Ligand code: CTP
Ligand code: CA
């Protein structure tokens with residue numbers, strides 16, 4: 088196979104001085120006709136183009152749009168005494184989410200303050216009240232969820248052929264690989280056919296790409312961030328010489344991304360910021376390079392310059408205990424500092440799973456952009472109580488408020504997908520973060536979703552967990568009440584097939600009773616520890632946390648902590664993908680060790696060799712400290 092790329096990797100050689108050149112050795116892979124004409128694009132595809140698109144100051148913009156306020160007016164969204172969103176004009180006054188609302192007002196007297204909508208008992212719908220009270224009201228994010236769905240739908244309509252994964256209420260990953268491939272072949276028809284004189288047939292590398300005009304496509308993250316302006320021209324010149332087909336792919340994705348961002352702004356009033364790169368991790372990281380209302384493009388060759396100086400604790404999942412442990416263990420600050428730590432060393436100290444951290448630091452992320460299925464979802468409504476429940480009979484009050492939210496959301500979901508119904512209802516009660524008790528019950532089908540129906544089921548669960556006898560002491564100090572629907576599925580043909588629907592749900596409720604009852608706890612997602620935020624998440628079963636090896640039959644799990652509450656799906660996917668690669672390589676290493684000399688060469692040309700050539704530790708890693716996951720649990 089030819090390895091001619093038409094380009095030298097500028098990081099090879101240049102990096103030699105600090106001995107790091109091999110840290111980023113996959114930036115200019117050979118791109119062949121075979122890659123270009125592949126029908127399936129895996130995570131190793133060298134022409135992958137992924138975006139993360141995030142709404143600017145989302146909740147604040149939702150209120151600005153709803154109230155038709157001039158976007159230049161400083162505006163914040165208030166929840167009780169704190170702020171949950173600050174628009175960009177308000178940020179100019181030094182106002183941040185950390186401020187109390189009255190301090191923010193001091194910084195900017197003309198600040199427009201909007202209190203988030205709230206439910207109160209007895210109301211079917213949330214409203215915007217003059218003086219909502221945390222003792223009687225519960226925050227509603229329904230409006231933001233609806234606006235979020237509108238934006239998502241515009242992505243879907245405006246970006247045919249892409250894969251879109253909603254990552255949170257205001258952001259989504261978009262995989263442009265397929266439509267970009269089509270555009271490439273349309274614009275450069277000479278790529279459609281392998282030239283007759285191509286030395287390696289389908290495996291020949293593509294001819295050098297044309298120069299790219301990046302005008303109007305966004306902000307290019309520079310190849311050499313440290314250079315001053317005088318070097319800008321040199322850089323431009325160099326850029327052209329170093330252009331790869333992967334850059335062309337990113338530029339086409341940027342065109343599409345820019346168009347849909349402009350459409351969304353024109354139609355709905357939201358500005359969005361996006362990052363474009365070869366994988367999800369880098370796309371997410373690039374999205375905040377320039378905000379608001381811009382998109383940033385991270386070409387492969389710019390990855391080392393972007394990652395190395397970055398304080399690694401800024402990377403989301405290295406921001407917590409793991410980042411701290413790494414910083415203390417090695418007395419380091421930046422991603423670059425961590426690159427000298429070998430995989431073996433990292434795995435010895437932090438467990439086998441740390442391979443995904445090792446890879447992330449090198450800009451490698453193999454996770455797919457996967458649309459979450461519209462069904463098999465759960466819905467959770469919850470309330471953190473500033474004053475713990477004082478009497479057993481207070482339960483009904485909170486259950487009714489939560490039931491109103493669930494009723495509204497289920498009815499809304501049914502507008503889109505008729506026949507949606509949850510298999511179970513779960514009541515979860517928490518005392519701080521330590522104690523959690525929950526109870527679930529099957530939720531019988533009914534044609535209409537009413538607050539009464541849900542509240543009655545919730546009350547029944549409360550009765551079983553706590554009772555309603557005010558003369559007896561409460562069995563726990565309740566600081567959090569959550570009510571959720573799980574196993575929401577659609578009876579596709581609406582009402583015709585009710586019987587079959589019942590059968591299905593019975594079967595799986597039984598299955599849940601048998602084995603996974605405890606796991607249902609994780610469905611009550613807590614996004615932001617101190618605030619009451621409810622999210623519609625796919626139920627735990629939607630995201631795989633293990634895989635079965637076809638070769639040795641072992642089931643490999645990501646650790647429980649990683650699989651649990653508060654860890655985003657894409658992080659779970661990353662961990663699982665890394666484990667899978669590690670495991671495949673383990674088999675490869677075994678195979679190689681068994682092969683005779685010339686067999687080793689044959690094995691090198693396996694059709695689908697693992698991307699990384701790291702070595703498995705020769706001996707088993709020393710006693711595994713509980714694994715990296717212990718550093719990733721919520722504090
Ligand atoms: N949010 C929240 N509490 C947090 C983080 C986020 O309530 N700890 C809400 C915010 O109100 C926000 C939305 O989730 O509007 C999206 O969060 P994020 O994208 O982090 O912030 P934005 O406000 O959208 O600001 P940015 O422009 O920086 O993305
Ligand atoms: Ca945002």
Ligand code: CA
Pocket residue numbers: 141142255257258
């Ligand atoms: Ca966000």
